[in-house]
Amino acid sequence: MALFLFLALVAVVLGIIGAVAEGLGYLLIIGIVLLVVDVVFIAVRWSRRTGRRPIR
Secondary structure, eight states, X not given: OHHHHHHHHHHHHHHHHHHXXXXXXXXXXXXXXXXXXXXXXXXXXXXXXXXXXXXX
C-alpha cells in the first residue's frame, strides 16, 4: 500500500509540474501514465487477494 501511495504522489507532483511549467507538457503525460499504471497495479493486487479466500 505504501508503494501505491508513493507512486500516486509522484504522479500528482509530475502532473502539477507538467501543467504549470511551460514547455514541460511531457511531465504531465508521464504523470498521467504513471497514475494509470499505479491504478492497474493496485487493482491486480486486490483481485489476486480476493481470489485466495477459501469458499465455504
